Amino acid sequence: xxxxxxxxxxxxxxGFTDSVTESQTVFRHLLEAMARPGTVQTVDIDIEGPDxxxxxxxxxxxxxxxxxxxxxxxxxxxxxxxxxxxxxxCGTRITRDSMEAAFAILxxxxxxxxxxxxxxxxYPETGATLLIQVDTVKAGGPLILSGPGIKDTTNIDxxxxxxxxxxxxxxQQRYFPRGIDLVFVSGGSMVAIPRTTNxxxxxxxx
Amino acid sequence: xSTNQRPQPxxxxxxxxxxxxxEGYNFAYLxxxxxxxxxxxxxxxxxxxxxxxxxxxxxxPLPYGWGTGGMQVTxxxxxxxxxxxxxxxxxxxxxNAVNIRxxxxxxxxxxxxxxxxxxxxxxxxxxxxxxxxxxxxxLVYQVPIPxxxxxxxxxxTETRKMHALEEYGVMHVSLYESIARFGRITTSYNYPxxxxxxxxxxPSPIPKFDNPKMHQMAALQLFGAGREKRIYAVPxxxxxxxxxxxxxxxxxxxxxxxxxxxxxxxxxxxxxxxxDAGGKMYVCSDSDYCAERREAGHVGHQGxxxxxxxxxxxx
Numbered sequence: 048x049x050x051x052x053x054x055x056x057x058x059x060x061x062g063f064t065d066s067v068t069e070s071q072t073v074f075r076h077l078l079e080a081m082a083r084p085g086t087v088q089t090v091d092i093d094i095e096g097p098d099x100x101x102x103x104x105x106x107x108x109x110x111x112x113x114x115x116x117x118x119x120x121x122x123x124x125x126x127x128x129x130x131x132x133x134x135x136x137c138g139t140r141i142t143r144d145s146m147e148a149a150f151a152i153l154x155x156x157x158x159x160x161x162x163x164x165x166x167x168x169x170y171p172e173t174g175a176t177l178l179i180q181v182d183t184v185k186a187g188g189p190l191i192l193s194g195p196g197i198k199d200t201t202n203i204d205x206x207x208x209x210x211x212x213x214x215x216x217x218x219q220q221r222y223f224p225r226g227i228d229l230v231f232v233s234g235g236s237m238v239a240i241p242r243t244t245n246x247x248x249x250x251x252x253x
Numbered sequence: 254x255s256t257n258q259r260p261q262p263x264x265x266x267x268x269x270x271x272x273x274x275x276e277g278y279n280f281a282y283l284x285x286x287x288x289x290x291x292x293x294x295x296x297x298x299x300x301x302x303x304x305x306x307x308x309x310x311x312x313x314p315l316p317y318g319w320g321t322g323g324m325q326v327t328x329x330x331x332x333x334x335x336x337x338x339x340x341x342x343x344x345x346x347x348x349n350a351v352n353i354r355x356x357x358x359x360x361x362x363x364x365x366x367x368x369x370x371x372x373x374x375x376x377x378x379x380x381x382x383x384x385x386x387x388x389x390x391x392l393v394y395q396v397p398i399p400x401x402x403x404x405x406x407x408x409x410t411e412t413r414k415m416h417a418l419e420e421y422g423v424m425h426v427s428l429y430e431s432i433a434r435f436g437r438i439t440t441s442y443n444y445p446x447x448x449x450x451x452x453x454x455x456p457s458p459i460p461k462f463d464n465p466k467m468h469q470m471a472a473l474q475l476f477g478a479g480r481e482k483r484i485y486a487v488p489x490x491x492x493x494x495x496x497x498x499x500x501x502x503x504x505x506x507x508x509x510x511x512x513x514x515x516x517x518x519x520x521x522x523x524x525x526x527x528x529d530a531g532g533k534m535y536v537c538s539d540s541d542y543c544a545e546r547r548e549a550g551h552v553g554h555q556g557x558x559x560x561x562x563x564x565x566x567x568x
Contacts, residue, residue, distance in 0.1 A: 067279065067285060070285065070288070071280075071332045074329075075332060078295065078299065081300060081488075082299050083388075110289070111296075113286060149293075171297075172294070172297035172298075172306045172307075176296070196489055197490060226301075243301070243488075
């Protein structure tokens, strides 16, 4: 894009500077996060994304979202700048219908996961991936995770996510292999909770 | 490399020589859109352990059956800082392994190694290295037939439904028939496993000797089937159980002999015919494991100490 065109699109900031290397780096962080739920991965890439999006959310979108994967933005995040940025750099379609989204970027944990596609028993991979922006993701804390990718158990802390969310998610897990995969992001950090991970709260939290 | 410099069969293999990265290809050969699609499939595969995710397999510059699925997974995963090891039936120096290693050295410029411990990404055809893998490693399997139920049910629509409903009785029936006919389960490779207590999965044609290594492995395991267009995964520390019956428990192969070169009694042995009179020897299928043992001073009953020639004289 020429400098002229950029000037006429005031909201648009650059994407990756080296998309081949940076996409791969971001993907590997997310792969590591998905393969080892509860581990905090940090994307160490300088991206000047839209104001409403965390750096890790922007990086994941740039690395993985394209015309094949409709993207849903929570109303609080769906600014003109964010939509323009994602449409331009990812070539994706922004959808207002959360049910058809392959990826969604949310500003907080949703009250229910039933607003998102959880795939079918025959094609469970069509279940959505939610990127949920929070202020804090950190290792160690009241949430006990177990399941594939975790040796015994591991603990994390997501203080802004209400316990009702985990209860609803646990109830939804009985529909496995249908399910929704979660990535909590904060700044450049991410922690993934795929559908197979069991989350329970240590006593006293509820 | 011009054609007149092509290595000839009578020349020593060049696999240990550095290869310059070639111009004109995207990093790791595949285009970025393809990599994104494969990466999304890998992530969903990891999220649903043992489930085969369909993906848009691309044509690779070698035929199906030569590891195109594994190569596409490797191409999507590998980065500039990775060190790649490729094995074919455990060996680093066979045609398939040498070619794939050179392919990525040329198109991605990545470091390659034959040492299991030095590799961050290991692409394998039909073996799991003997040395336990670590959390820092990713094992990529080349898979010819990803569907474990294919031999009992040829229709994809039906096998998909069977996986969806966890309707796996027929798999046990086929194993039972083997017991009824032969007195034991005769499947010796590609032995079906159940992942995380849910999906039945083909472990690719690894010998059943390797099946126990998949259970609770520290490394991430990814599987790519190019012709069949499927990607699946087993996350680290995940239960992988070989199917069996209480009265016919799963067992692995064992040998009366030890490796003729390094004397190992705990590795998977290949039978090598040495003459026309029925002479044979058993050697480790994992060439790196065997070499490392010999370097450490282990000598098999037909071997010579490391660093000496066949007559036992110092090289």
